[in-house]
């Protein structure tokens with residue numbers, strides 16, 4: 001494969017990629033403002049991802065212009081995780097987060113509708129909400145005092161008489177995320193004006209997600225707060241690993257595994273452990289060992305679980321597979337671990353840095369002591385200083401730290417395990433590969449390549 005980054009050519013897949021970004025991408029009036037085409041010059045990434053051959057060019061983790069293109073073409077049009085429904089109980093409850101690098105406020109309006117807005121004042125651009133979460137009646141910018149209601153309308157402007165008669169406050173409300181949908185309590189949003197539905201974009205991945213989210217009628221709630229930490233490393237390293245990589249477990253986490261189970265022989269497990277890896281055409285992925293007698297590791301949680309009822313609700317294949325041990329990513333940057341109830345977002349912060357935001361979710365039906373056992377188990381294993389989490393973060397930072405070397409950057413990475421192994425296995429929906437496989441990783445990057453080479457809605461020519 002070639003490691004050359006090519007500008008989009010006139011006949012190539014990028015099509016109209018070199019058109020200026022449309023001023024109406026967010027519906028905001030732009031008057032006579034126009035952006036020069038060079039500001040949004042897109043690159044054809046066909047030569048950087050060889051999904052059939054299982055090779056990747058490291059430039060996709062380090063190149064600043066590719067990173068900017070990701071924000072435009074991968075993050076802007078995709079469904080991105082925003083929050084859990086349990087974070088909003090009364091009108092005015094809010095939570096601030098990011099979609100790509102765009103700050104957003106998620107809130108419950110007076111009609112109890114979850115809405116999301118760009119957290120940037122329409123006056124001079126300051127954030128109108130600087131708190132991480134809370135409850136409010138309106139959002140007042142602390143720079144000059146413009147204030148917005150829970151529907152995003154501009155409701156108060158100091159010195160309004162100083163503006164011309166042509167000033168129309170209705171034109172200057174907060175920019176709203178046009179589509180917000182939830183799936184079993186997980187709230188996602190997209191900037192795409194006409195997206196496929198969230199459920200449709202999840203496809204068969206929903207079956208695997210239900211193994212964590214749908215244990216009973218009551219659904220899940222959040223325990224504790226949101227842990228946030230910064231890691232050196234490109235966001236895709238983490239998202240990819242949660243989609244496809246059980247392979248690292250026995251080596252990277254060997255000491256942690258031996259600590260938890262002193263009789264275990266991690267190196268033997270790599271040969272003998274059986275399981276499957278779900279490979280989704282939209283870039284999602286999940287891997288899970290298969291145990292006829294699956295169990296939750298936190299003993300209090302395990303003893304509370306009604307496995308008979310779970311088998312009836314979810315079926316044997318899910319209870320013996322993705323309900324407990326395993327990993328998963330919903331493309332592009334939402335991941336989860338069923339055994340811990342850990343759900344997390346890998347927020348991109350430039351090509352070399354990610355910010356991890358992690359929630360612990362539990363079954364609402366869990367009594368307090370069981371919730372607490374799960375929270376502590378998650379904290380000890382996959383909290384920011386958890387014994388497993390630190391191993392993973394160290395790997396991503398290590399890979400990133402050397403990737404800018406000129407020679408290093410040109411040496412391709414290998415994703416060839418399980419090439420051609422995907423099939424319908426008759427037990428799990430969609431196509432699966434072996435537990436130890438790079439198949440979901442290849443699919444993740446195939447989806448990334450497809451989006452990177454496809455002009456987004458905001459690039460339509462005028």
Ligand code: FES
Pocket residue numbers: 121122123124125126141142143144145146
């Ligand atoms: Fe918000 Fe001026 S920047 S009121």
Ligand code: FE
Pocket residue numbers: 248249252253388391392
């Ligand atoms: Fe790990």
